[in-house]
Amino acid sequence: MTDKFFDLTRRTFLDRVLMASAGGVMATATPWVAMAAGAETAGAGKVRLGVIGTGDRGRALIQNIAKTRNCMVAALCDTYAPNLAKARQWVAAGTPEFSDHRAMLDTRGLDAVVIATPLHRHAQHTFDAMDAGLHVWCEKAMARTIADCGAMVERARTRGKVLQIGHQRMFHPTYLNALRRVKAGEIGPVTQIRASWHRNNAWRRPVPADSDDRRINWRLYRESSAGLMTELATHQLQVGNWFLDAVPTRVIGSGSICFWKDGREVYDHVALIYEYAGGRKVIYTSLLNNARYGCEEQVQGSKGTIEPELGRIYQEVPHRALALQRMQADVKRGHKRTIPIGGATWFPELPVTTPGESLGWGEYDETMLQFEGFGEAVRKGKALPGLLQQAYYASVASLLGEQAMDKGEAMTWPTSLVTV
Structure with a gap:
């Protein structure tokens, strides 16, 4: 692939990556691409996301969500009022705001939540959202302990919900x-x-x-x-x-x-x-x-x-051949040529x-693209295959x-x- 290949429009990105990734090995390595590339978005309503945590990272995510075709921020939540105030400029006027995430979950009207809170809160926020019937996109790392990481995976399985973690490089x-x-x-x-x-x-x-x-x-x-x-x-x-x-x-x-x-x-x-x-x-x-x-x-x-x-x-x-090595090879095959007296007998192994x-x-920003993939997963009620395993490990x-x-x-x- 050339640089020109990557002069992509958002509409064709996943399709063209899928074409480039064709083959059994790549299909196994990036199965989420195939699912997202086949997405049908015409006429479908946008996936409504509630964002829990509107600090620096949360606001960056909100800006990327705003660029997607299939997702929108429908509610904001943060325990720190100044963070909420800073986030308002990136969402539609009148978007509901909450200081308690449980109050946001109780209002209904959401399809999924985005969790951008401190690491030690990820697990509880995930549990509460899934218990409320919502899918979850959560910032990496998953949780503060290995046990909580596993519990998040288990909760997603038992509740039948999508859990996607923010590893945008994929x-x-x-x-x-x-x-x-x-x-x-x-x-x-x-x-x-x-x-x-x-x-x-x-x-x-x-x-x-x-x-x-x-x-x-x-x-x-x-x-x-x-x-x-x-x-x-x-x-x-x-x-x-x-x-x-x-x-x-x-x-x-x-x-x-x-x-x-x-x-x-x-x-x-x-x-x-x-x-x-x-x-x-x-x-x-x-x-x-x-x-x-x-x-x-x-x-x-x-x-x-x-x-x-x-x-x-x-x-x-x-590797460059040293003068003595060239002479030795010449002697073996009976070849004669001028030997440079000042030839190098050692080369420094520099970078x-x-x-x-x-x-x-x-x-396009890969963070925006991963939210488009998440939006399709929420619509289908089925996680993009392979993503959660990568994040968990x-x-x-x-x-x-x-x-x-x-x-x-x-x-x-x-x-x-x-x-x-």
Whole structure:
């Protein structure tokens, strides 16, 4: 596929990705694309969403929902009034507002809810919404504990409701193209994925006079978050599982508060190795005091490397033959030629700097596209296949990594997970 391929209109996006993903392997890897691509939207009413949590992330989601063909925000809920006030500009005038999510659920008139609250509230908000007969789209990570992640899966099954988690990379055309090319064998067998999410800021937000630090900076406290592992790493651990088509067998890691010594309880620097069958590995790092390498993944095979976050694919560059090696080969085959006296006998193994090839880039935000997929799932009353499994395993991997760092020992993949 070329860059021109990704000059997409919203109407044709899913159909064209489906065409590009044709084949048994890709159909297994991205089954949600096939279901969403066959959606019929003409004449259908929009799916009515109630948004629980209208902070920075919640408002970003509201803006993306407004761009969809098939969804609309029909109610807002937040316990913090200033957040509700900021969200009003992105919804229709007169959209109902609530400070209690149960009151919003009791009013009926909704098809589903969007949960963008602090991590430790995800499970309860999901339970309450499904018990009220509603489908759920929830931000990643799924929940604060592995047990709660499993309970969310079970509740969706027993209530017969769609539960979709916000892993938008699975709707990103560049990532879908990268996965297609990996599955086609273009970079050879993948044995290692390096992923990082590096920033240079305290990750601390100013606290207004009418609030408190644990409400505003909930990501920095263990009760409500695992910090870098649940707020950032889950995205890239999902990518690792997806491209390796497996879950880890175990994880080892080290975490520390080594720079921002400001009373936070979560690590500001983590480094982990996730081991997979066959010796394959995902090496993950995240830190908050250096942004040089930013957010990236490097999918490494014997024939090349794919960097989906940067939208590039690189072929392996053949090794240069050293002067002595060339002379040795010449002697064996009786070939004579001039030998450069100053020829290199050793080359430093520096990073390869070839420009690579573009993987293409989509016109529309993948967050908007995943809501279009969610809207179709709600209409049909049937989850897009494969999405929840990806999200569940990514959340488990992130929380298992936290345990490995806390205990200072390798943690094996749990055998008691619910079936997805």
